[in-house]
Amino acid sequence: MVFEKICGIIAEKINCDASTLSEDTKFADLGIDSLDVTELVMNIEDEFGIELEVDSSLQSVGDLVKLVESKLD
Amino acid sequence: MIVSPICEMLGIKYPIFQGGMAWIADGKLAAAVSNGGGLGIISAMNADADYLKGQIDIARSLTDKPFGVNIMLMSPYADEVAEIVAREKVPVVTTGAGIPAKYMPRWAEAGVKVIPVVASVAMAKKMERCGAVAVIAEGMESGGHIGELTTMAIVPQVRDAVSIPVIAAGGIADGRGVAASLMLGACGVQLGTRFLVAEECSVHQNYKEMVLKAGDISTAVTGLRFGGNTCRSIKNAFTRNFQKEEYSPDATAESVALLGVGALRKAAVEGDKQDGCFLAGQIAGLVSKEQPAAEIIEEIFKEAEALLKGAASWVK
Numbered sequence: 001m002v003f004e005k006i007c008g009i010i011a012e013k014i015n016c017d018a019s020t021l022s023e024d025t026k027f028a029d030l031g032i033d034s035l036d037v038t039e040l041v042m043n044i045e046d047e048f049g050i051e052l053e054v055d056s057s058l059q060s061v062g063d064l065v066k067l068v069e070s071k072l073d
Numbered sequence: 074m075i076v077s078p079i080c081e082m083l084g085i086k087y088p089i090f091q092g093g094m095a096w097i098a099d100g101k102l103a104a105a106v107s108n109g110g111g112l113g114i115i116s117a118m119n120a121d122a123d124y125l126k127g128q129i130d131i132a133r134s135l136t137d138k139p140f141g142v143n144i145m146l147m148s149p150y151a152d153e154v155a156e157i158v159a160r161e162k163v164p165v166v167t168t169g170a171g172i173p174a175k176y177m178p179r180w181a182e183a184g185v186k187v188i189p190v191v192a193s194v195a196m197a198k199k200m201e202r203c204g205a206v207a208v209i210a211e212g213m214e215s216g217g218h219i220g221e222l223t224t225m226a227i228v229p230q231v232r233d234a235v236s237i238p239v240i241a242a243g244g245i246a247d248g249r250g251v252a253a254s255l256m257l258g259a260c261g262v263q264l265g266t267r268f269l270v271a272e273e274c275s276v277h278q279n280y281k282e283m284v285l286k287a288g289d290i291s292t293a294v295t296g297l298r299f300g301g302n303t304c305r306s307i308k309n310a311f312t313r314n315f316q317k318e319e320y321s322p323d324a325t326a327e328s329v330a331l332l333g334v335g336a337l338r339k340a341a342v343e344g345d346k347q348d349g350c351f352l353a354g355q356i357a358g359l360v361s362k363e364q365p366a367a368e369i370i371e372e373i374f375k376e377a378e379a380l381l382k383g384a385a386s387w388v389k
Contacts, residue, residue: 033300035220038172039195045202054172054199 002072003065009043010061023062044068075251075378077260079207079238083165083186084139086110087374089251090209090240091366092265093143093167094217094352095119096341097276100131102366105273107138109367114141114167122153129161139164141188145218146171159183167209170218172196174203188240192220197231197239207238209263214244216265216305216354219294225257232258246356248376255381266354267373271366279344280351283307287357295319295333299326302333307351311336 011018050071077088089111095118103113117125147170155176168189190209191197197208210231212224224243232239241259246267295315296303340349
């Protein structure tokens with residue numbers, strides 16, 4: 001559920017097909033830089049009603065999913 | 074007299090910050106700017122807590138006015154300098170190259186006001202959520218580490234996105250830049266390049282000469298290809314070599330990261346005009362003389378005030 005929602009947010013932001021995204025998809029391969037990651041995090045915070053730490057460890061879709069899941073537990 | 078909410082919030086006379094330039098902004102320069110009525114800022118750069126404590130002591134010995142410390146969050150010493158800022162109860166901390174969320178509770182407890190440099194609307198909103206009291210919206214006209222947006226574009230958009238005060242930075246060196254920033258919705262400005270040539274700035278004289286001699290197209294941006302450490306500096310052998318290596322087919326993010334190592338020191342301490350990295354903003358072309366910091370500030374605000382008083386003449 002978290003994975004699908006995050007893929008939806010990413011797809012919406014970069015105008016891609018959400019079904020092409022997997023947990024292994026690297027942000028660098030999507031042309032998503034650190035400023036874009038911050039924007040994604042803000043959208044995700046609003047969507048899930050949580051607060052996330054943004055740092056350079058967020059490199060892939062899977063990293064983001066794991067971070068969100070750790071906050072929801 | 075130009076007074077904005079940031080003056081009252083920080084206890085300063087003029088709404089102007091001196092940028093926390095690595096290898097340049099030391100305790101002596103910060104104190105001179107604070108004594109001149111602005112907010113002087115010490116750069117913690119890539120140095121350890123002992124260096125920062127020493128500079129804070131120097132600033133305190135020279136001024137009783139508020140000053141700040143800038144922490145570059147990618148510094149290997151970020152944790153220990155963040156702690157020194159809290160322990161010393163430095164009035165203001167500005168941050169660059171990241172999001173300082175993990176230090177914010179400790180700084181809040183110590184009464185340190187946090188004013189991060191931001192390069193996008195999302196970053197500004199994140200900072201506000203984390204407890205920042207203001208943000209510095211910095212355009213890519215500035216020297217050093219830069220984002221993608223220009224000052225003209227970022228300041229009004231950040232202004233609309235957050236309810237905390239916005240300080241404009243990037244491309245500002247005189248009263249015209251201050252007046253324009255206020256019109257864009259900022260309630261203060263941060264200047265680096267102009268203060269670099271302040272008499273009280275201890276940077277190598279060759280660095281000052283490079284800035285004083287620079288024109289409108291004298292700067293170049295390095296590190297664009299792989300991102301992560303995109304910097305603006307004055308064109309010289311260093312930038313030409315960097316760009317040649319960066320765009321060579323064999324270049325990797327790792328090989329490019331090594332190109333800049335030690336180059337700031339070479340510029341600021343050794344004055345090596347060939348191989349030093351002379352960080353400076355696009356506005357360097359407007360910076361043409363060495364003056365005391367207090368005189369710089371007074372000149373800028375006198376000009377800004379005259380411009381703003383005359384602004385009504387545009388409206389018929």
